[in-house]
Amino acid sequence: MADFMRLARQGLRAYRMYQRVSRTLRGPAGRDAGTASLPRDASGHARRDRAAAPTAPGTTTSPADTSRPYPGDWTGPVTPHYDPHPDGRPDPGEVVWTWVPYEEDHSRGKDRPVLIVDRAGEYVLCVMLTSKDHDTAAHDDPDFVDVGAGDWDRSGRPSEARIDRIIPVRPEDVRREGAVLARSRFDAVAAELAARARH
Numbered sequence: 454m455a456d457f458m459r460l461a462r463q464g465l466r467a468y469r470m471y472q473r474v475s476r477t478l479r480g481p482a483g484r485d486a487g488t489a490s491l492p493r494d495a496s497g498h499a500r501r502d503r504a505a506a507p508t509a510p511g512t513t514t515s516p517a518d519t520s521r522p523y524p525g526d527w528t529g530p531v532t533p534h535y536d537p538h539p540d541g542r543p544d545p546g547e548v549v550w551t552w553v554p555y556e557e558d559h560s561r562g563k564d565r566p567v568l569i570v571d572r573a574g575e576y577v578l579c580v581m582l583t584s585k586d587h588d589t590a591a592h593d594d595p596d597f598v599d600v601g602a603g604d605w606d607r608s609g610r611p612s613e614a615r616i617d618r619i620i621p622v623r624p625e626d627v628r629r630e631g632a633v634l635a636r637s638r639f640d641a642v643a644a645e646l647a648a649r650a651r652h
Contacts, residue, residue, distance in 0.1 A: 519552055519626045523559050527578055527619035531650065533570040533643035537633045543577050543624050545569045546639050548605040548631040551622050553581055566605040566631050567622065568614050568642065576621035580642065584610040598645045600638045605631030614642050616649060 537546035547569050554562035567579035583597075584606060596617040602609050 520623050523554050524576075524621055525559070526556075527573065527576075527621045529573065531571050531578055531619055531646055533639070533646050535636055535639050535643075541630075543569055543622075543627045543630070545571055545577070546636070547633050548582065548603060549579075550605070550628040550631055551579070551620075551626055552628070553620055556618060564628055566612070567620060568600070568634060568639075569622075570619075570639075570642065570646065573621065576623055577627075579620045579622050580646075581615045581618065581620065582612045583615060584608075584612055586611075586613070595645075595649075598642045600634060600642065603632040603634065616642065616646050 533545065535546040537544045543549050548566050549569065550564055550566055552562055553565050553567065554560070566582045568582060569577045569579050571578040582600065582605065597613040597615055600612050600614050602611050606612060
């Protein structure tokens with residue numbers, strides 16, 4: 454009987470270790486790490502087809518959901534100006550949700566909030582917002598400007614604008630409006646963009 458109980462305990466320990474290792478290797482909900490939000494085929498494998506549509510803001514998506522292929526990050530002049538209007542159209546000074554390509558791979562990206570800072574032809578020029586804290590009292594990152602909290606973040610977290618990358622967005626590719634940024638916060642972003650342009 455003692456031998457049986459000892460073997461049972463060893464088996465239980467082995468099973469628990471297997472579960473821990475399996476969760477670590479496979480990520481959330483037992484799926485392959487990094488693919489939890491991707492659609493899956495009949496065999497349960499994650500599909501990485503370009504036509505996969507997002508189910509919610511923040512879901513990994515593809516440029517197939519935009520009206521035109523991404524033209525590349527904006528490298529021309531930027532003249533920030535505050536001009537929000539409650540007319541349902543995206544204007545400078547407004548925070549909106551849109552598809553933003555990854556910097557290292559423009560064929561992939563995600564829906565995220567952006568601040569519109571200017572217009573250029575058929576595009577509005579935007580800077581990404583992030584809730585990650587880069588600009589702190591201990592470390593002043595010149596690429597990020599605090600803009601505070603707003604309705605664009607459902608959790609009410611403070612955000613920062615990343616100003617070292619300008620994203621051109623066609624107005625028809627805006628998913629939804631998030632909020633109008635306070636003038637003082639917009640001016641802080643505009644000042645940092647102007648300072649960067651002078652250097």
